[in-house]
Amino acid sequence: MIISGKGGTGKTVIAASFAALAKNKVMADCDVDAADLHLLLHPEVLERHDFKGGKKAVIDRERCSECGKCEEVCRFNAIENFVVDTISCEGCGVCSHICPEDAIKMEENLSGEWFISRTKYGSLVHAKLGIAEENSGKLVTVVRQNAKLIAEREKKDFIIIDGPPGIGCPVIASLTGVDLALVVTEPTLSGIHDLERVCKVAHHFGVKTYVCINKYDLNLENSKTIEKYCLDSNIEIGEKIPFDQSVTDALVRGVPVVEMSNNKVTRKIENLWNRVEKNL
Amino acid sequence: MIISIASGKGGTGKTTIATSLALSLNKSIQFLDCDVEEPDAHIFLKPKIESKKTVSIPVPQVDEVRCNFCGKCAQVCAYNAIAVVKPVRIPKNEKEIKNRNSSTTADESSNKAKGKVLIFPELCHGCGGCKLLCPEKAITEVDKDIGLIEFGESKGIQFIHGKLNIGEALSPPLIRAVKEYINPTRTVIIDVPPGTSCPVIEAVKGSDYCILVTEPTPFGLNDLILAVEVLKKLGIPFGVVINRADIGDKKVERYCQDSNIPVLMHIPFDKEIAIAYSMGIPIIEAKSKYIQEFGRLFEKIVDR
Numbered sequence: 001m002i003i004s005g006k007g008g009t010g011k012t013v014i015a016a017s018f019a020a021l022a023k024n025k026v027m028a029d030c031d032v033d034a035a036d037l038h039l040l041l042h043p044e045v046l047e048r049h050d051f052k053g054g055k056k057a058v059i060d061r062e063r064c065s066e067c068g069k070c071e072e073v074c075r076f077n078a079i080e081n082f083v084v085d086t087i088s089c090e091g092c093g094v095c096s097h098i099c100p101e102d103a104i105k106m107e108e109n110l111s112g113e114w115f116i117s118r119t120k121y122g123s124l125v126h127a128k129l130g131i132a133e134e135n136s137g138k139l140v141t142v143v144r145q146n147a148k149l150i151a152e153r154e155k156k157d158f159i160i161i162d163g164p165p166g167i168g169c170p171v172i173a174s175l176t177g178v179d180l181a182l183v184v185t186e187p188t189l190s191g192i193h194d195l196e197r198v199c200k201v202a203h204h205f206g207v208k209t210y211v212c213i214n215k216y217d218l219n220l221e222n223s224k225t226i227e228k229y230c231l232d233s234n235i236e237i238g239e240k241i242p243f244d245q246s247v248t249d250a251l252v253r254g255v256p257v258v259e260m261s262n263n264k265v266t267r268k269i270e271n272l273w274n275r276v277e278k279n280l
Numbered sequence: 281m282i283i284s285i286a287s288g289k290g291g292t293g294k295t296t297i298a299t300s301l302a303l304s305l306n307k308s309i310q311f312l313d314c315d316v317e318e319p320d321a322h323i324f325l326k327p328k329i330e331s332k333k334t335v336s337i338p339v340p341q342v343d344e345v346r347c348n349f350c351g352k353c354a355q356v357c358a359y360n361a362i363a364v365v366k367p368v369r370i371p372k373n374e375k376e377i378k379n380r381n382s383s384t385t386a387d388e389s390s391n392k393a394k395g396k397v398l399i400f401p402e403l404c405h406g407c408g409g410c411k412l413l414c415p416e417k418a419i420t421e422v423d424k425d426i427g428l429i430e431f432g433e434s435k436g437i438q439f440i441h442g443k444l445n446i447g448e449a450l451s452p453p454l455i456r457a458v459k460e461y462i463n464p465t466r467t468v469i470i471d472v473p474p475g476t477s478c479p480v481i482e483a484v485k486g487s488d489y490c491i492l493v494t495e496p497t498p499f500g501l502n503d504l505i506l507a508v509e510v511l512k513k514l515g516i517p518f519g520v521v522i523n524r525a526d527i528g529d530k531k532v533e534r535y536c537q538d539s540n541i542p543v544l545m546h547i548p549f550d551k552e553i554a555i556a557y558s559m560g561i562p563i564i565e566a567k568s569k570y571i572q573e574f575g576r577l578f579e580k581i582v583d584r
Contacts, residue, residue: 132510
């Protein structure tokens with residue numbers, strides 16, 4: 001499982017490279033609201049499934065007596081003038097239980113899709129959350145469960161998960177029960193701040209962490225600070241990867257960077273994968 | 281005027297743009313960092329924190345003396361945050377089984393204690409349904425802290441940010457709480473979390489304008505398109521800032537042109553800016569010519 005706290009530190013670049021390096025694995029993209037791994041792995045979709053994330057209140061205006069009870073009980077301010085704002089509605093259903101006219105129904109909401117795909121590196125489970133939809137944590141769980149089923153069926157040793165940024169619900173859903181969280185960070189004050197928070201979250205859920213400093217040569221002093229933090233917190237550093245234009249070049253070409261030769265980062269990412277594999 | 285800075289993809293430069301914009305304007309500014317999972321704007325604005333406030337959501341607490349384990353609360357909870365273990369009469373031994381008929385009433389009261397209500401506060405959204413609908417009025421609510429809001433000041437900018445507690449899953453209630461402090465008499469700048477789901481919507485909702493920050497890579501483009509769809513759905517006007525504008529390809533530029541999306545500003549990749557960023561120095565302090573550029577960016581938004 002690859003996470004970062006801060007966005008844009010290189011999670012997906014590392015995840016795609018691991019896809020190319022690791023044998024015997026299934027890939028899962030758990031960054032369901034801004035999934036990018038498919039841009040490097042070019043999946044051929046084999047199965048497409050609807051994701052019904054939750055319900056939304058719908059008011060039957062014919063039955064509604066405009067008593068205003070629903071507005072009164074809704075804590076998400078999602079009902080105004082007897083109309084439900086579907087974006088604010090969290091699907092709790094309190095309005096439908098309380099409505100004296102039985103005019104409010106909770107209707108299932110199609111809030112995304114998830115896919116099982118074939119790539120040249122093996123199976124990939126990924127998803128697309130609908131626009132402005134919620135319940136990304138639940139969709140993450142669906143992706144993970146299916147990756148696990150495929151891994152069991154195909155007798156694979158590893159599931160490599162590209163995680164979402166942040167520390168909230170989709171991250172927690174991605175983290176629970178993984179064997180190792182590889183935290184990709186960068187030597188910036190923001191990167192350090194977010195690294196500390198995300199490591200605490202991993203420890204909170206009992207997940208072992210392993211750190212990789214990306215673009216470490218951008219600020220050597222900050223890289224030292226990260227090394228010291230990791231040493232003090234008993235976290236191993238897997239590798240320090242230098243800044244290199246080839247990473248962007250590979251991105252633009254739509255391939256994992258380790259597929260490109262003659263650059264400063266491929267060897268480093270190979271080392272990183274070897275160390276991660278030994279830690280599992 | 282409320283301007284939010286969002287992106288879809290993380291690490292494109294939201295906080296960089298938001299903080300430098302705030303520092304460039306000769307106006308009375310209020311800055312809200314709504315990226316409550318990983319708030320970083322304070323690293324650049326260095327506010328003096330003057331006060332703090334904890335934010336909590338109401339979670340249920342069951343009075344098990346009043347509770348008759350009917351299971352209504354678990355049934356109405358849409359988030360599976362309550363489970364009710366009903367009191368089942370389990371015969372203790374064979375003798376009891378033999379005497380079952382005669383001893384029913386006495387046993388029922390003693391076995392009632394076996395019922396249990398389990399509450400999972402981390403799943404609770406605080407909707408209040410269980411309390412409202414409990415027929416025995418056995419549920420009250422207690423506050424559960426989810427995070428912290430800090431208030432401060434930096435160079436005349438009123439600064440407010442939220443910090444989600446470690447291990448807490450739900451950031452939208454904290455974002456809502458931060459936004460309650462919006463001061464409409466000021467120019468409000470909101471730093472939005474990455475992504476396109478609920479925390480992003482909570483943070484951008486109610487903005488007069490949204491600046492989408494992206495980079496010219498396939499990732500930047502893919503996530504920009506998602507963010508654009510979100511803003512269209514919310515009906516918020518927006519424009520794009522292309523950061524590290526010279527690193528990748530021209531597809532972001534072309535997409536904006538084809539979709540009639542204004543590109544408000546280009547910031548070329550500059551190692552000096554990247555190093556300044558790594559040390560928590562805003563762009564405009566590293567390169568003062570950007571003060572005018574951000575001023576123009578703001579004018580473009582106002583004049584549109």
